[in-house]
Each structure stands twice: as C-alpha cells, then as structure tokens.
Amino acid sequence: MMAAMDAREAARAAVEEAQDRLLSLSHRIHAHPELGFEEVRACEWVASELDAAGLAVRTGVHDLPTALVAEAGDGPLTIAVCAEYDALPEVGHACGHNVIAAAAVGAGIALARVADDVGIRVRVIGTPAEEGGGGKILLLERGAFDGVHAAMMVHPFPYERDHMACLAVSHLEVEYHGRAAHASVHPEDGVNAADALTVAQVAIGLLRQHLRANDRVHGIVTQGGGAPNVVPAHTEGRWYARSATLAELAELEPRVQACFEAGALATGCRLTFRPDPRPYSEFRVDHGLAALYRRNAELLGRRFAEPGGPADRMLGSTDMANVSLALPTIHPMVDIDALPYSNHQPEFAACCIRPAADRAVLDGAVAMAWTAIDAALDGSASARLRGATSNT
Numbered sequence: 001m002m003a004a005m006d007a008r009e010a011a012r013a014a015v016e017e018a019q020d021r022l023l024s025l026s027h028r029i030h031a032h033p034e035l036g037f038e039e040v041r042a043c044e045w046v047a048s049e050l051d052a053a054g055l056a057v058r059t060g061v062h063d064l065p066t067a068l069v070a071e072a073g074d075g076p077l078t079i080a081v082c083a084e085y086d087a088l089p090e091v092g093h094a095c096g097h098n099v100i101a102a103a104a105v106g107a108g109i110a111l112a113r114v115a116d117d118v119g120i121r122v123r124v125i126g127t128p129a130e131e132g133g134g135g136k137i138l139l140l141e142r143g144a145f146d147g148v149h150a151a152m153m154v155h156p157f158p159y160e161r162d163h164m165a166c167l168a169v170s171h172l173e174v175e176y177h178g179r180a181a182h183a184s185v186h187p188e189d190g191v192n193a194a195d196a197l198t199v200a201q202v203a204i205g206l207l208r209q210h211l212r213a214n215d216r217v218h219g220i221v222t223q224g225g226g227a228p229n230v231v232p233a234h235t236e237g238r239w240y241a242r243s244a245t246l247a248e249l250a251e252l253e254p255r256v257q258a259c260f261e262a263g264a265l266a267t268g269c270r271l272t273f274r275p276d277p278r279p280y281s282e283f284r285v286d287h288g289l290a291a292l293y294r295r296n297a298e299l300l301g302r303r304f305a306e307p308g309g310p311a312d313r314m315l316g317s318t319d320m321a322n323v324s325l326a327l328p329t330i331h332p333m334v335d336i337d338a339l340p341y342s343n344h345q346p347e348f349a350a351c352c353i354r355p356a357a358d359r360a361v362l363d364g365a366v367a368m369a370w371t372a373i374d375a376a377l378d379g380s381a382s383a384r385l386r387g388a389t390s391n392t
Contacts, residue, residue, distance in 0.1 A: 002117035004377050010117075011110035011369040015362055018053070018109050022365065023358050025049055026102035030353050033087030036129030039066040042085035046101055046126050053109040055124065062142035067135065068126035069144060070108060073115025077382050079372040080123045080145060081107045082153040082320060084130045094349035095131065096156030096336065099357050099364070103154050103334075106365025111372055118376045123148060127319075132171055136319040137278045140326060149385045150289060150328040150375065153320060154364035156352060157333035158342050159311035160304045162294040164331045166283035167214060167242040168249045169317035174200070174219075174260050175272040180233035190231025191268050194224055197235050200263035204239075207259060214315065215252055216242035242317060245282045283321040286328035286388075288381060289371060293332050296370040300363045302335070314342065328388050332367075334360040 002010075015022070029042045043059060043066040051057045055070040068083075083104035084097040108124035115122050125144055129135035139145065155164065176197060181190030204217050211217070219239030225232030241256045243249040257273055264271035294304060305311040320331050337356035341347035351357060375381045 002114060004373065007114045007118050007373045007377070008370050010114050011373060012366050014110040014113040015106045015365045015369070018106060019362060021049060022102045022106045022361055025105060026098045026358065026361050027353050029085055029098035029101055030093045033092035034085075035089065036086040036131055036133040036135065037064070037066060039085050039128050042101065043068055043126055043128070046083055046085060046105055049105050050108055050124055053112055055108060055112050062139055062144055064128060064135065064138060066126070066128040067139060067144070070124040071121060072108070072112035073121045075115060075119035075121050075376065077119055077376045077386060078121040078123060078148050079111065079375070080125050080148040080151040081111070081368060082136065082151060083124060083126045084153070085126065086129050086131050088131055088344060091344065091346045092349050093352055094345055095343045096348070096352040096357065097130070099156045099334070099336070099352055099361050100153060102361045103364035103368070106361065107368040110365060110369035114373065118373050119382070120372060120376045122372070130319055134278045134280065134319045134322070137322045140323055145323060145327065148327055150286065151323050152289065152293070152330045152368050152371065154332050154334050154360070154368060156336045156357060156360055158335065158338045159333065160297070160302050160335040161311055161333040162290045162304065162330070163285045164283060164318065164333055165312060165315050166321050167216065167244060167315050167317050168246045168280060168282045168321070169240050169242045170249055170253055170276040170279040172219070172239040172241060172256065172276060173274040174237045174239060176235045176264065176269040177272070178231070178233045178267065178269040181231045183229045183231050187231060191233070192231050193235040193267070193269050194232040196263035196267040196269040196271070197221060197224070197237060198263070199266045200260045203259035203262045204256065207255060211252070212243070212248065214244040215248070216240070217256055246279060249279060280317045280319050281321045281325055283318070283331065284324045284329070286324070286330055288384065289328055289330045289375065290332070292374050293330055293367055293371045296374070297332070297363065297367040300367060302363060302367070316343070328385050334364050336360050
C-alpha cells in the first residue's frame with residue numbers, strides 16, 4: 001500500500017496537472033447558468049473531464065437526465081464526492097455551484113490516481129437541482145449512494161468553515177382560484193385571488209412574532225394577476241418554511257398552511273396547497289471527517305472563521321443534509337473573499353470566477369482528496385466509516 005505522504009503528493013500533483021482544465025470548467029459552467037434538472041451542458045462538461053481522467057462515467061443515471069456517476073478504484077472504502085452545478089433564476093451562479101463542480105472533478109481526478117494504492121473506490125456523483133428539487137434526495141432514494149461509506153463536497157462562502165450551519169426546509173407551492181370580473185364595472189362579481197394572497201402574507205407576517213429563533217418563512221408571488229382592471233381569478237406563489245430539524249419543521253408547516261387557508265376563507269377563493277414531499281433535513285456532521293478536512297485545509301493555508309462570529313449566524317439549507325442522515329458526510333465552506341457580499345446576491349456570483357474562487361477550486365479538491373486518503377489509510381477511521389454505514 002502506498003505511504004500516506006506519497007499518496008498525498010500524488011493527489012496534489014494530479015490537481016496541479018489538471019489546474020487549467022479545472023478552472024476552465026468552473027468558468028464555463030459559470031458563464032452558462034442552467035436551472036435545476038436543466039443542467040445539460042454542465043453535466044456533459046463534468047462527465048467529459050472525468051472520462052478524460054480515466055474514470056468510468058455514466059450519465060442520465062437513476063432516471064435523472066442531468067445526473068452522473070463516475071468511478072475509479074476497487075478499494076474497500078467507498079468515498080463519494082458530490083458535484084452540484086445548477087444555477088439560480090435571475091442571479092445565475094450566485095451560490096457558486098461552478099466552484100463546487102470543478103472542485104469535485106478535481107478531487108475525483110486526484111483520488112482516481114491513487115485509489116488502488118490506498119484502498120479507495122472513488123465515486124463522483126453529479127447531483128442536479130440542489131436549489132430546489134432535491135436531486136440528492138432522489139439519488140439517495142434510487143440507489144446512487146448505495147455502498148458509499150462517506151460523502152463530501154465543498155461550497156463557496158464568505159467565510160472558511162468546516163461545516164455548514166443548516167436548517168431543514170420545505171418548499172411549498174400555493175395557488176388561489178377565484179373568479180374574474182371587470183374591476184370597475186362589476187367588481188361585486190369577482191372573487192379576488194390576489195386578495196387571498198395578501199391576507200395570507202399578512203397572516204404569515206403576524207405569525208413570525210411567535211416562531212422559534214431558527215424558524216424562517218419566506219416566499220414570492222409568481223403570478224399575481226394580468227391587468228389592473230380585471231379582478232384576478234388565479235394567483236400563485238412559492239414559499240419556503242425552515243426549522244432547525246425535520247421534527248420542528250413538521251410542527252411549523254401546518255401553521256404556515258393555516259395562514260394560506262385564512263386567505264381562502266376570507267375571500268371565498270379555493271386554495272391548492274402543495275407541501276414538499278421531500279423536505280431537506282437538518283445536517284448531521286461527521287466530526288471525525290470534518291476534523292481531517294480542517295487539518296488538511298489549514299495545511300494548504302486556509303484560515304477558518306472563529307466560532308461565535310458572524311459566520312455562525314448565516315443559516316442555509318441543502319439536500320446534502322439528507323445524505324448526512326444516511327451516511328457519514330461533510331460539507332465544508334470555502335472562503336472566496338466575497339465580503340461584504342454573500343450567497344444568492346449577484347455580487348457574490350461575480351466573485352465566483354475571481355482568483356480567490358479559483359484558488360478555492362484547487363484547495364477544495366486537494367483538501368477533499370487528502371481527507372479521503374487519510375481516512376483510508378487510518379485503520380480505525382476506515383473501520384468506523386465502514387461500520388457506520390453498515391449500521392445505518
């Protein structure tokens with residue numbers, strides 16, 4: 001079996017050799033943002049790079065056209081590296097999934113080079129629709145993570161962290177059905193679906209006073225009417241409800257639904273409320289893997305945010321959390337020097353192809369590869385990961 005230092009240097013060399021291709025991939029995905037389940041080009045580009053590096057690649061896996069699986073090695077410890085590549089409406093890659101995808105490819109290339117020497121099977125999983133759609137949840141349900149002992153990815157952020165502060169979230173879809181009428185000639189004949197949404201939003205605003213500190217409710221109106229002189233007969237909206245855990249989310253969601261029901265009751269509209277069949281869960285960090293990752297990232301010069309600072313107050317959600325409930329998982333955050341901007345702002349999108357983001361691609365790839373190598377070569381760590389998965 002290859003010595004740890006030799007394996008680590010070989011992995012870093014593989015990333016350095018692929019540097020130009022990895023950064024080109026990151027910038028190409030950034031320049032061509034695609035929404036969830038529509039990431040046709042990004043999936044193709046990721047698959048092409050992994051195939052060129054010698055991994056066995058399959059695309060369109062598990063009935064998801066923009067999902068992929070690429071594997072190399074035949075060791076007893078199977079490590080999954082997740083690649084996200086979907087963008088956001090209007091603001092494109094303002095969550096930096098181009099960085100995530102390129103770093104995952106880099107880690108896959110690095111681990112493929114040493115996999116048989118250190119006892120790893122590396123599985124790069126291209127996971128569509130993280131920004132709504134739950135691609136990883138679908139892949140988890142359909143077997144993409146079967147046989148995996150640990151999963152990892154990195155995510156761009158304004159701070160360096162070894163984990164993501166994460167809330168469970170349910171994505172809710174709402175429709176009101178009323179009756180159209182001329183808003184001036186016969187307003188009494190109308191049943192105003194826009195008023196129903198207004199009542200619901202007021203109710204949600206009042207509800208917020210009585211929510212737990214980590215509860216969140218927020219949303220948008222996606223259809224609010226067609227003309228000022230027509231009483232809106234149909235309105236639609238999309239809302240998110242978030243809580244610290246799935247259990248607390250199950251308590252919050254009926255209270256939010258009641259606010260929408262109040263809108264229907266007050267106006268006489270008919271409500272269609274579609275709750276999320278696959279909510280994103282809370283995150284269960286594997287602290288052993290996170291400690292290995294942090295040590296490796298610090299060896300590369302990364303400097304982590306101090307606990308108790310502003311980074312602790314930045315709470316998001318991810319479908320990687322659902323993976324974490326099934327098997328040991330880490331989701332470190334890599335600083336791309338974006339402050340004062342943060343994820344989902346257009347200014348953050350601009351930061352995702354600057355030199356600090358390019359460095360995050362390369363450092364993230366090496367740190368993940370080193371973490372997998374350390375886990376494989378440490379007998380107790382490898383046994384723990386394989387045992388944790390078999391008992392799940």
